[in-house]
Structures are given as C-alpha cells and as structure tokens.
Amino acid sequence: MSALSYAVTDSTTMLRRNLRRLTRYPSLTLMLIGMPIVFLLLFVYVFGGQLGAGLSHQLNAGHTGRSRYLNYLTPGIMLMTVAAAVQGTAIVVAMDMTGGIIDRFRTMPIARASVLTGHVLASMIQTLLSIAVVLGVAIALGFRPAANAADWLGVLGVVLLFAFALIWLATALGLAAKSVETASNTPMFLTLLPFLGSGFVPASTMPVGLRQFATYQPFTPVTETLRALLTGTQVGDNATLAIAWCVGIALASYIWARHLYSHRGAR
Amino acid sequence: MIDGARYAIEATGLRKSFGETLVLDDVDLAVAQGTVFGLLGPNGAGKTTIVRILSTLIPADAGELRVAGHDLKRDPDGVRSAIGVTGQVAAVDELCTGADNLRLMADLNHLGRAVGRQRVSELLNAFELADAARRPVSTYSGGMRRRLDLAMTLVGSPRVIFLDEPTTGLDPRGRRTMWHAIRRLAADGITIFLTTQYLDEADQLADRVAVLDHGRVVAEGTPAELKRRIPGGHIRLEFDSDDALEAAAQALVNAAREQETLVLRVPSDGSTATLRRVLIMLDEVGVEAAQVSVNTPDLDDVFFAVTGHGTKQEVLAS
Numbered sequence: 001m002s003a004l005s006y007a008v009t010d011s012t013t014m015l016r017r018n019l020r021r022l023t024r025y026p027s028l029t030l031m032l033i034g035m036p037i038v039f040l041l042l043f044v045y046v047f048g049g050q051l052g053a054g055l056s057h058q059l060n061a062g063h064t065g066r067s068r069y070l071n072y073l074t075p076g077i078m079l080m081t082v083a084a085a086v087q088g089t090a091i092v093v094a095m096d097m098t099g100g101i102i103d104r105f106r107t108m109p110i111a112r113a114s115v116l117t118g119h120v121l122a123s124m125i126q127t128l129l130s131i132a133v134v135l136g137v138a139i140a141l142g143f144r145p146a147a148n149a150a151d152w153l154g155v156l157g158v159v160l161l162f163a164f165a166l167i168w169l170a171t172a173l174g175l176a177a178k179s180v181e182t183a184s185n186t187p188m189f190l191t192l193l194p195f196l197g198s199g200f201v202p203a204s205t206m207p208v209g210l211r212q213f214a215t216y217q218p219f220t221p222v223t224e225t226l227r228a229l230l231t232g233t234q235v236g237d238n239a240t241l242a243i244a245w246c247v248g249i250a251l252a253s254y255i256w257a258r259h260l261y262s263h264r265g266a267r
Numbered sequence: 268m269i270d271g272a273r274y275a276i277e278a279t280g281l282r283k284s285f286g287e288t289l290v291l292d293d294v295d296l297a298v299a300q301g302t303v304f305g306l307l308g309p310n311g312a313g314k315t316t317i318v319r320i321l322s323t324l325i326p327a328d329a330g331e332l333r334v335a336g337h338d339l340k341r342d343p344d345g346v347r348s349a350i351g352v353t354g355q356v357a358a359v360d361e362l363c364t365g366a367d368n369l370r371l372m373a374d375l376n377h378l379g380r381a382v383g384r385q386r387v388s389e390l391l392n393a394f395e396l397a398d399a400a401r402r403p404v405s406t407y408s409g410g411m412r413r414r415l416d417l418a419m420t421l422v423g424s425p426r427v428i429f430l431d432e433p434t435t436g437l438d439p440r441g442r443r444t445m446w447h448a449i450r451r452l453a454a455d456g457i458t459i460f461l462t463t464q465y466l467d468e469a470d471q472l473a474d475r476v477a478v479l480d481h482g483r484v485v486a487e488g489t490p491a492e493l494k495r496r497i498p499g500g501h502i503r504l505e506f507d508s509d510d511a512l513e514a515a516a517q518a519l520v521n522a523a524r525e526q527e528t529l530v531l532r533v534p535s536d537g538s539t540a541t542l543r544r545v546l547i548m549l550d551e552v553g554v555e556a557a558q559v560s561v562n563t564p565d566l567d568d569v570f571f572a573v574t575g576h577g578t579k580q581e582v583l584a585s
Contacts, residue, residue, distance in 0.1 A: 006377070013374040017360070024362040024403065100356035104419065107322045109347040110375050 007111035014118020021092065022126055032088050033130045035191070036081040037137055043077075043200065044070050044141060051201065067142045074138045074145075075226035076199025079219055081134045082163050083190035085127040086170035093119055093174030094183030097264065116261060120167050127163040146232035154229045158242060162222050165246040166190060168253035175260035193219040198227075218245035274333075275300045275427050275458035276321060281330035283316055283482075290316050292482040294330075298475070303449070303459040305473030307466065307570070313482040314462035315355065318431045321460070322352045335427050351425030355432050357412045358419070359404050365415050366391065366400040372422035390418040394448070410441035417448060427458045434468060446471060466570065478573055486573040493569045501532040502545055505558040518552045519545065537563050 022029055043051070044066060052065030055072055096102050096115070105115055135143075147155060170187045177183035194200065196214055203214035214220060221241035228235040276298035283291040291313050298304040308314050319325045321334055323343040332338070337345035352358075360368050369390055373383030391397045394414040399407065404415065413433065420428060430449065434442040449472055453459055463469050469476045470490045478486040478493075486493055494500070504522075506512040506529045515531055516524050522531040535541045542561060549556060564572075 009377065010375060013371065016374075017363075017371055020367060021360070021362045099361070100354055100358035100416075101360055103324055103354055103356075104352065104358035105375075106324055107347055107350060107352045108375055108423070109344045 003111070007114060010111040010114035011117040011121070014114045015121045018092065018118050018122030019125065022122065028088050028091065029126060029130070032084045033081070033133055035084045036077050036134050039080060040073065040077045040134065040138060040141070043073055048073070055202075067144075070138065070141055070143050071231060072227070073200065074135070074143050075223050075230060076194045076197075077134060077138065078131055078159065078226060079162065079199060079223055080191055080194045081130050082127055082159070082166055083187070083193065085130045085163075086123065086166045086190065087184060087187045088126065089119065089123040089167050089170040090174035090177065090183040090187045091180060093171050094177045094180045097175060098178075098180060112262075116171060116257060119171060120164075123167045123170075124160070124163060127167065128159070131159055145230040147230050148232070151229040151232060155226060158222060158225055158229070161243065161246040161250075165250040165253065168250050168257060172253045172257035172260060175257055175264065193217060194223065198223050218249065221245060273299055275335055276304070276460060277331070277333045278321070279331040281317070281320065281332060282328045283320060284328055290482050291327075294479075294482070294484055296477060296484070298458060298460060300458050301453075301456045302474040303453045303461060303472050305469035305476040306460070306462045306479055307464070307469045307476055308462075308479035309464055312479040314479055315431055317479075318352070318354070318429050318460070318462060322350055322429050323347055349425060350427045350429065351420035351423060352429045353413075353416050353420045353431065353433060355435065357416045359412060359415055361405045362403060364401050364403055365396050365407070368404060368415060368419055369422060372419045376423040378422070386422055390421060394418045410437055410444065413437065413441070413445060414448070417445075421452075425457070427460065428452065430459060430461045432462055432464065434463070434465065478570060480573070486569065494564050495537070500535050500537045500561075500563045502535045502542060503558075503560045503562055504531045504533065504545075504549075504556040505529060506531070506554070507557045511554050511556075514552050514554045515549060515556070518548045518554070535561065537561060
C-alpha cells in the first residue's frame with residue numbers, strides 16, 4: 001500500500017476509535033449538548049418575552065415577542081453548541097496526550113497525521129449531531145426558519161466551516177494543556193463569545209467599548225450569516241467576513257496544533 | 268567489530284541533554300539478537316531517556332544508533348515497524364475494552380480482518396485476559412493493565428521489545444506473571460531491552476546487564492561476570508567460642524571480625540583455591556569453624572561497588 005492509502009486507512013481507524021470512545025463516554029457528550037439547551041430554554045422562557053419585545057423590526061412580522069426572540073436567538077445558540085462541543089475535543093485530545101497511549105502511537109509505523117485527523121473528524125461528527133439535536137429542540141419550541149433549500153445548504157456550509165475552525169483551535173488547546181483539567185477549562189471562553197457578540201442581543205444595544213468588541217469579533221459575522229440564511233434575509237458582507245475568520249482560525253490553529261504535536265515529548 | 272546482523276540494538280557515543288542538564292553521557296550499548304538485555308539503575312539514571320530515544324520518541328543529541336538494522340535518524344519508520352514498546356505508564360485506552368484495545372492495534376498494524384481477529388483472541392488467551400475482554404480497561408487491576416499493555420505491544424509481532432520498568436508497582440504475584448511472560452518472549456527469540464531498578468529482576472531475566480549511573484554506563488557484562496569482577500564476595504566462618512575466633516583471626520589477618528556473632532569474613536573470589544587456602548590455615552592453627560559459607564556478591568554489591576553509592580532503595584532503607 002502507498003503512503004497515502006496508509007494515511008487514509010490509519011485516519012479511518014483513528015476515527016473509529018474516537019467514535020467508539022464517544023459512545024463509551026456518553027456523559028461528556030450529553031453534558032456538552034445540555035449546556036446550550038439550558039441556555040436556549042433559559043433565554044426563551046425567562047428572558048424571551050421581554051427581549052423579544054425590544055426586537056421590534058429585527059424579524060418578520062407574525063411573531064409574538066417570545067417566538068420572535070426564539071428566531072433571533074437560535075443562530076447564537078447554534079454557535080454556542082459548537083463552542084461547547086469543542087470543549088469535548090480539547091478534553092479527549094488532552095486525555096490522549098497525557099496518557100501513555102500517544103507514545104504507543106508514536107512508536108508505531110502509522111501515518112503521523114492520523115492521530116489528529118481522527119480526533120478532528122470524530123469531533124466534526126459529534127458537533128454536527130449536537131447541532132442537529134439543539135436545532136431540533138429549537139424547532140420543538142417553535143423556531144420556524146424561513147430558509148429554502150439553498151439557504152439550508154449555506155447553513156450547513158457555515159456550520160461545517162465554523163466547527164472545523166473551532167475544532168482545530170480546541171485540538172491545539174488540548175495539545176497545549178498540561179493536564180485534562182486545564183484542557184477542559186481553556187476553551188471555555190469560546191462559549192462566552194456568543195454573549196459578547198450578536199448571539200443574544202444586537203451589538204448595537206451595547207455600550208461603546210463592548211459594542212466595538214462585539215461588532216468585530218469572529219462570532220458576530222458567523223452569527224449574522226446564519227441568522228440571515230435561516231430567516232431568509234440579505235446576508236451581505238457577513239458571509240465573506242465569516243468565511244475569512246473561519247479559514248484564518250482554522251489555518252492558524254492547524255499550524256499551532258501541528259507544531260505542538262511534532263515538538264511534543266521533548267522530555 | 269559490531270555487526271549489524273548480530274546486534275539488534277547498537278548505540279555508540281549516545282548523548283542527550285535537557286537544557287543545561289546532561290542526561291546521557293557517551294553511552295555505548297550493543298544488544299545481540301535474541302538476547303535479554305537489562306539496563307539497571309536507580310531513578311533518574313537516564314534509563315527511560317535511553318528507551319525513549321531508541322524507540323524513536325525523542326531524538327538523541329549525538330551518537331550512532333541502529334535498532335533492528337535500521338538507522339534511527341535516517342529510517343525511524345523502519346525502526347518503528349520492527350519494535351514494540353511498553354512504557355512505565357500503561358499505554359492503554361481506559362474508556363475502551365481490552366478487546367477493543369487489541370483490535371485497534373491489529374488495525375493500526377494493518378493485519379486485515381481475519382488475521383487481526385485471530386491474533387487478538389490468541390493474545391487474550393495467552394495473557395489470561397479472555398474473561399475480561401469485554402470489560403472496559405478502567406475496571407482492570409494493575410497487573411491486568413500491564414498484561415494488556417504488553418499484549419498490545421505484541422500485536423504487530425515485533426522483533427525487538429523495549430520494556431521500561433515492566434514490574435514497577437506490581438505485587439509479587441503480578442511480578443512473577445510478568446517475568447514468566449518475558450521469559451516466554453525471550454524463548455521465542457525476541458530481543459528484549461529491559462530497564463529495571465530491581466537488581467534481582469536483572470539477575471533473573473537478563474543475559475547481559477549494563478549498570479547506568481548519572482547517564483554513564485559504569486559496568487557491563489553478564490550478571491555472573493559482574494559479580495565475579497566486583498570484590499565483595501567472602502567466606503563466612505562462624506565459631507563457637509571467643510578463643511577459636513581469636514585464634515582464627517590471628518591466622519587470617521585480612522579477615523573482618525564480628526565479635527558479637529563470632530564471625531570472620533574472609534575476602535574471596537569464590538574459587539576453590541581460596542577456600543582451600545583458608546581451610547588449610549585454620550587447620551594449621553588447630554581451629555575448627557562451626558559453620559562455613561561462601562557468599563558471592565549479588566547485584567546490590569555490584570551496584571555499590573561500581574557507583575560508590577547504593578541504590579535508592581538502599582538509601583531509603585538505611
């Protein structure tokens with residue numbers, strides 16, 4: 001077999017291993033999916049009535065305050081789902097790196113990249129499933145997207161790209177962590193970013209300093225792109241910005257992760 | 268002198284520093300194919316660093332290194348395809364079952380479905396893990412974990428195996444089981460590179476032993492050679508009266524005397540000639556010893572003699 005086909009075989013083996021680990025450790029996935037769902041329920045039912053009333057012209061007519069807010073909130077919650085899911089990536093990567101098994105892999109004649117590729121692919125699947133569950137809950141609560149087939153394709157594309165970027169970032173954070181505990185904490189700031197963007201309320205309602213941060217941080221154009229696609233409104237520049245951010249984060253994180261992986265264990 | 272076909276592991280002038288600290292200082296090792304080589308030393312001597320270098324995990328700073336005929340620097344994948352490594356930390360997947368772990372190794376060794384299945388069940392049986400095969404490894408005992416670890420190392424049928432302190436932390440029964448497994452591998456002609464801080468372990472298992480201290484090989488040879496080379500062997504004479512002890516001590520001037528126990532220790536190389544000479548001298552002064560024993564040094568004595576200090580255990584015990 002050629003080097004390339006070994007790389008594919010080994011990556012598939014590693015993907016299977018990581019998926020099996022996910023099924024053997026379901027509490028982690030459940031906890032990570034639970035978090036955005038709790039925020040969804042909290043914000044729709046506790047704050048939603050009031051917040052929706054303030055969103056007068058944001059969304060199409062025919063919705064009351066609460067369901068109008070649900071339509072506004074769902075894209076932000078979807079990104080929060082990705083941010084929560086990648087905490088799991090950092091944890092499982094750190095579990096591998098701090099345990100003995102990584103040294104076993106590194107002394108075997110397997111494609112080097114397959115260890116990280118397996119983690120990233122498994123996390124992509126886990127994240128997509130999480131998004132599907134959270135979106136299902138939102139729809140059960142009354143979320144009614146106005147997206148057509150092309151818009152849905154766009155949604156899928158944006159989610160995939162965004163997940164890919166954050167998963168590589170979490171992989172690097174997991175590699176950089178000295179312990180599993182650290183790895184479970186460092187990506188936590190990502191789950192805050194939907195709040196400090198346009199995920200929960202429009203950035204325009206925030207005080208100046210925060211508003212500037214909220215307007216220019218990467219989650220905001222991604223949120224706006226998703227929101228526009230789901231509500232069938234104009235996407236505008238946000239898509240370009242969103243793609244640029246995702247590609248940038250993915251690339252930088254990939255380089256960082258690869259560096260950490262190959263320089264690991266100098267001691 | 269050193270011949271690639273005869274030696275499974277060759278290291279010449281191996282050096283390694285971590286920052287300012289010199290960890291390995293000009294280490295030379297040669298391990299003949301199909302033999303068990305014991306690397307002996309206290310904690311921090313550099314044993315694990317040698318294993319990590321020879322198993323391609325970290326690069327050496329200097330040195331000519333070949334494992335299973337492959338140059339470590341130029342052909343690390345060639346080395347990897349010939350070796351198996353069982354480190355100090357059990358390299359197993361805690362979340363998965365024992366069978367899952369072995370199957371993963373079969374897949375990563377590209378054994379194919381049928382061959383892989385067969386190999387997995389062989390190893391489960393050989394290492395007495397068949398009953399626990401479907402349980403997650405997190406429920407395994409320390410000994411089972413080590414056995415699974417070693418079984419995983421063997422899935423790819425390696426020709427050279429590195430065992431880094433394979434019995435540290437095991438109870439006596441676990442240790443015996445592990446020794447038995449290692450002897451079986453040696454009998455199959457696999458070259459084994461073993462590190463240990465237990466002197467009796469090296470004595471029991473290894474064909475040749477190198478003593479490592481502060482990153483330098485301070486002694487090398489078969490366990491028997493090392494014992495012979497090192498002074499410390501003695502003939503122990505026990506008497507039943509002060510008078511007999513006194514008379515014997517006058518005749519054997521180089522003996523060490525233990526008054527309370529009425530014992531004389533006469534330095535000896537363990538040969539019959541020395542023993543005969545001692546007995547003749549006793550005869551000449553007309554003294555009978557109540558008991559005579561010939562003590563050859565054990566590896567503890569070897570360690571003390573070559574390093575000038577005891578092993579860590581000795582320091583703690585004293």
